[in-house]
Amino acid sequence: MANALVVVAQGIEEMETVIIYDLLIRAGIEVTLASVTGRQVEASRGLKMVANVDLNQVIDEAFDIIICPGGLPGAEYLRDNALLKNLLINQHNQQKWLAAICASPAVVLAHHGILDNSQATGYPSSEEQIPNYIDEDVVVDGHVITSKGPGTAMVFALKIIQLLMGEVQAKEVAATALIKM
Amino acid sequence: MANALVVVAQGIEEMETVIIYDLLIRAGIEVTLASVTGRQVEASRGLKMVANVDLNQVIDEAFDIIICPGGLPGAEYLRDNALLKNLLINQHNQQKWLAAICASPAVVLAHHGILDNSQATGYPSSEEQIPNYIDEDVVVDGHVITSKGPGTAMVFALKIIQLLMGEVQAKEVAATALIKM
Numbered sequence: 001m002a003n004a005l006v007v008v009a010q011g012i013e014e015m016e017t018v019i020i021y022d023l024l025i026r027a028g029i030e031v032t033l034a035s036v037t038g039r040q041v042e043a044s045r046g047l048k049m050v051a052n053v054d055l056n057q058v059i060d061e062a063f064d065i066i067i068c069p070g071g072l073p074g075a076e077y078l079r080d081n082a083l084l085k086n087l088l089i090n091q092h093n094q095q096k097w098l099a100a101i102c103a104s105p106a107v108v109l110a111h112h113g114i115l116d117n118s119q120a121t122g123y124p125s126s127e128e129q130i131p132n133y134i135d136e137d138v139v140v141d142g143h144v145i146t147s148k149g150p151g152t153a154m155v156f157a158l159k160i161i162q163l164l165m166g167e168v169q170a171k172e173v174a175a176t177a178l179i180k181m
Numbered sequence: 182m183a184n185a186l187v188v189v190a191q192g193i194e195e196m197e198t199v200i201i202y203d204l205l206i207r208a209g210i211e212v213t214l215a216s217v218t219g220r221q222v223e224a225s226r227g228l229k230m231v232a233n234v235d236l237n238q239v240i241d242e243a244f245d246i247i248i249c250p251g252g253l254p255g256a257e258y259l260r261d262n263a264l265l266k267n268l269l270i271n272q273h274n275q276q277k278w279l280a281a282i283c284a285s286p287a288v289v290l291a292h293h294g295i296l297d298n299s300q301a302t303g304y305p306s307s308e309e310q311i312p313n314y315i316d317e318d319v320v321v322d323g324h325v326i327t328s329k330g331p332g333t334a335m336v337f338a339l340k341i342i343q344l345l346m347g348e349v350q351a352k353e354v355a356a357t358a359l360i361k362m
Contacts, residue, residue, distance in 0.1 A: 015203040015358075018228060022196040022331070025226040033228075040231070045206040047199060047214075050221065050229035123359075150203070151335065151360035177196075178305075179332035 002164045003030040005063040005087075008051055009078055013071025014043035016101055016153045020067055023157035026173045027165050034058055036081040044071035059083055064164060066091050068109070070102020070123065070149065079108045088112055092143075097163065099145040101156050106130050109144070120146040154179050183345045184211040186244040186268075189232055190259055194252025195224035197282055197334045201248055204338035207354045208346050215239055217262040225252035240264055245345060247272050249290070251283020251304065251330065260289045269293055273324075278344065280326040282337050287311050290325070301327040335360050 004024055008017055017033075024031050035041050035051035042048050066087060068078055078084055091098050092114050100109050105122035106129035109115050118141040119132045127133045137152040138145065138159045145163070147156035158181060162170035174181050185205055189198055198214075205212050216222055216232035223229050247268060249259055259265055272279050273295050281290050286303035287310035290296050299322040300313045308314045318333040319326065319340045326344070328337035339362065343351035355362050 013203075014199050018195050018199040021228055022194075022226050045203050047202055048231035050231065149359040151355075151358050154332065174332070177332050178330040 001028070001030055002064045003032070004160075004164075005058065005066045006031055006033050007055060007066065007068055007078055007084055008033055008035050008041050008043075008049070009037040009074045009081075010041050011044050011071055011077065012041060012069050012074030013102055013150065014045060014047040014049065015150045016069040016071065017043065017049070019153040020069060020101075020157045020160075023154065023173055023177065024161065026177065027161040027169050029161070029164060032058060032063070036084055037077050044074060055081065055083055059087060063091070063096075065097035065099060065160060067160070068100040068104035070100070070104045072103055072107075075103040075107035078104065079111050085112055088114060095143045097143050097145065097160075099147075099156070099160055101147040101153060102149045105146040109146070114144065118142060118144045120144060121148055122146055123149050155181070182209070182211055183245045184213070185341075185345075186239065186242075186247045187212055187214050188236060188247065188249055188259055188265055189214055189216050189222050189224075189230070190218040190255045190262075191222050192225050192252055192258065193222060193250050193255030194283055194331065195226060195228040195230065196331045197250040197252065198224065198230070200334040201250060201282075201338045201341075204335065204354055204358065205342065207358065208342040208350050210342070210345060213239060213244070217265055218258050225255060236262065236264055240268060244272075244277075246278035246280060246341060248341070249281040249285035251281070251285045253284055253288075256284040256288035259285065260292050266293055269295060276324045278324050278326065278341075280328075280337070280341055282328040282334060283330045286327040290327070295325065296327075299323060299325045301325060302329055303327055304330050336362070
């Protein structure tokens with residue numbers, strides 16, 4: 001069974017977080033929502049969500065993918081967490097899946113040098129902070145998957161499902177959730 | 182300022198709930214997330230969310246719109262709550278905005294007779310429980326707005342914004358959230 005770590009914080013974008021969480025669970029992926037700012041977080045528009053764990057509880061576990069939703073100041077809290085920085089860099093060095101959307105490709109991945117040699121996308125206003133910016137809804141380069149924002153969160157999640165679980169599973173999830181691909 | 186009541190329960194669809202909540206907040210609408218099963222709810226795929234209030238705290242307030250997200254058994258908890266039934270029927274009798282998506286047009290609104298004289302849509306499997314089913318992503322008939330499911334939740338929320346706040350505001354929210362209309 002594939003497993004995913006979705007990292008959250010105060011000020012994370014709630015719509016992106018929940019779209020990713022929900023669709024991956026529908027695909028049969030084991031999803032752990034881990035917070036770097038305490039179990040209950042108040043997301044970017046005020047929604048209160050409760051994470052499954054604090055990040056420090058899962059730093060010794062292996063995840064097939066680590067996913068950073070966007071939102072501000074959420075992405076900055078992700079960027080500034082030393083445990084998460086180590087997890088992301090280890091995952092990157094092992095060439096295992098990493099994904100980020102909206103503010104996080106620039107604020108988290110590019111900040112840690114993870115996008116130095118990858119094509120990537122992100123929220124349009126972050127174009128100059130992303131070394132090799134591509135203007136597409138979802139960009140996959142090697143083991144790094146990036147996307148633009150709330151409106152592309154569904155196709156981003158479906159791309160992750162396709163890469164981890166296969167095309168058939170991605171299409172089935174899209175059909176059941178009535179998402180046009 | 183426009184205000185919206187979004188009702189939730191154990192087993193509510195988290196993606197629909199949060200997409201509606203997030204986009205309406207972005208549009209400047211005051212959103213109250215009210216639960217009929219206790220402040221903290223575990224949504225249909227396991228996400229824990231904390232409502233702003235218990236429904237009984239706001240039954241004397243007037244809302245420009247009452248919105249029922251879908252998900253099972255969430256929609257059934259909404260259907261079986263007597264306070265919510267009264268709120269929905271009062272809103273309907275005053276011809277004020279009512280909206281439902283996914284399982285809720287059939288399970289909640291049709292069950293209470295609110296769709297007897299309206300065209301409406303809902304999750305495709307609920308077609309036979311909706312008296313005048315229309316196969317469209319979003320249907321507006323009089324003061325009743327209905328939609329199909331997770332994949333149509335963004336256009337559903339944008340339609341609500343358009344009706345409450347105007348076309349310009351809806352387009353601005355869509356543009357900022359990178360949603361193609």
